[in-house]
Amino acid sequence: MSQLAENLIKEWWSNPAPTIIPRDVDLMPYYNLPVKKIVSLVGFRRVGKTYILLDFAQKIGKENCLYINFEDERIPKDVSFLSDVIETLTEISGAKQFTLLFDEIQNIPNWSGWARRIVETTNHKLFITGSSSKLASAQLPTELRGRSLTIKVDPLSFGEFLRFKKVDINLLPEPNQLNLVREYITYGGFPEVSLVDEGTKILIINEYYNTFVSRDIVERHKIRKVELLNNLIKLILNSPFYTISNLTKSLKLMGFDTGKATISRYISYLEESFFLKNLELHTPSIKKRGKASRKPYLVDNSFLFRFSTEFSNNFGRLMENIVFNNLANVYYWQNYQSKEIDFVVREKEVNTKLIQVSFVEAKATIRKREIDNLVLGSKILKCDDLTLITWSVEDVLKINGKIIKMIPLFKFLLNL
Template identity: 30%
Template sequence: MEIKRDRYLKALKVRMHNGMIKVITGIRRCGKSYMIFHIFKNFLLESGVAEDHIITIELDQRKNKELRNPDHILDYIDERIKDSEQYYILLDEVQMLEDFEEVLNSLLHIGNVDVYVTGSNSKFLSKDIITEFRGRGDEIHIYPLSFKEFMEAYDGDQYKGWADYVTYGGLPLTVTMQTEEQKIQYLSTLFDETYIKDIVERNRIDRIQELNDLINVLASSIGALTNPTKIEGTFRSVIQSNISVNTIRQYIEYLKDAFVITEAQRFDVKGRKYIGTPVKYYFEDVGLRNARLGFRQVEETHLMENIIYNELRMRGFKVDVGVVQKRERDAEGVTAKKQLEVDFVATLGSKKYYIQSAYSLPDAEKIKQEKASLISINDSFKKIIIVKDVINVRHDEDGVEYINIYDFLLQENSLEL
């Protein structure tokens, strides 16, 4: 069964003919090539574009080795542009092209071409194209499968699907695999042989064990506030390593550049300003995170939080960690400031949502705890608690909305319910 990935097709469609290079970014194996060479190309053909007006070049293919030369590829493209009609150029693994900047600049000056490129490996990251073509590069970031996309291809109900998704994540190939052994081997090998190898080669890292240790530390603490100084303390006390704070900071940047992890900053809700460190880190794919730890720490509470964070970003939201300052009086009547946390402040244009992730709400005390930060925010934006428990959408006396994880993930308009 084909996974449609309509969100990304729509993003490509609205950017057609905008005079910019469309740069498809994303973690390795998330489906970038499939998106442009299969889904987008089929859309063009169904829209009436002649096949000979779609020029596709997979630069990692041996048969296209000669086209990695800038003059050869420009000649190849020029030979295929035979009239003034619109042409579409789809280039995969563009980092394999010598002097790719010059080639893409040349293509920008051809009036009747629309250019789409992907690329991400140890010698080049899609981020570099965005930097190189600032103002002329238009990024479409592709994520691993959302839970909704995952369920389109999954053979089972949503509850069994959730158990698989929270364990093995959403890299497209995993959903086609029949056994747990296949998935475990694929994800474990992919992390070591692709992601780690790319980062090491690209950044010429000698202390590979320290990079591996850092990834393990980050994987063990998803959703926890941290910073390079705290992590350095962990290295000293637990791993007995003398890695420096600057090295940790560099390695974190490398992981972010490769789209392995993402950083969520803290935002002072009442003061309307960003706070420095500490921050939170989440993994682009929870299956990769679990593989990194040998599937020994599949803690659904934290993984659910990571999945909610990723889903919000897939929907286009800027996602921060909310901080709410509140004054409370203790038993002796002394007033003191207390800092409360909102798991996510999700912002998109004029829309804003305050969201808590709560695996379960077994009693009134737990509900009170989860609500505390939300009801301390004095504005009209929606306050939502997403729970694992299967419940109908409801609102309580404080205006807080409760929605279950399945409704949130499977309904695109779930935040509007």
């Protein structure tokens, strides 16, 4: 029996459960699946994966499961320790079936072969989490393909944010509603950040960012050119568009000896960790799409507010980042005259919705180009569902036979 494994098991069973605010992600439907699967929760670090597991543990009973966080410094980075845990669990409890809740399991090398064996040869259920997209179904090691289900965990939605704040926004006057929206798009949706005062928020955001860079990028990928990486992230944080070529040129002008292959690889690491998502140009030409500029969006607004010198006080950009994170199957559109639509939503190869985002507090302040671009895009893209997401204006515009719905950001976020 492994003494460390025994200690971890007994610590789990003896320690009191934390107070948990429920999220919208519910693992109970995955508890008694007709086919045995590994259930994988993936997402950026500190978005709440651990507390979703702990909430699940309380629902099924702590005595029926085992939670281990593999970022615990006591745990050796050796796959044999995973087997030690199962053997120790069997020695303590016999043949009882357990639900294994293994947090950040990707820290253990070669964990996937062990996971397959556990699912195929024991009666235990396995739920895992990780802050790398390589735990998602599409990128899992070959031996686990078809044997897992992936649940993506994001920072708090606006509805969850209000739940954490214990607020019914419908009961508040408009200034108070907008104050909550302002806090949400400024400091983002990390659960811990939403619960503390403004000064502490900044300290936590700093810690999250530094830990992400050092552990999820530098240590995980053995990056030696750390200064190059840091400056690349700064460029992305301050760029409305980018190409690999332009980033490489900018970094060379800053004195770095680098090439497009290195920059492309570093960007893939940022995407793999869920920090960065890229929006591509809407065009039927795959070649043109590959060469076109990408629009960068971040996993959480807090990083844009805290670390972007260009966009930290740009509420239009902060709004746009939040809207992007609430959309799926989306592109941007831009013609040869650089007339642009922020988001083109597509379903089954059909353009279903065109969305512009603008910090508009009064109808009279709407920029003409926002409306003109929607009308032009509607004709070219053959889409009549047109939306302008504003800060606080709600109205309907009729322009050249087109109807444009103006929706306040908080109503869009709540699907009101």
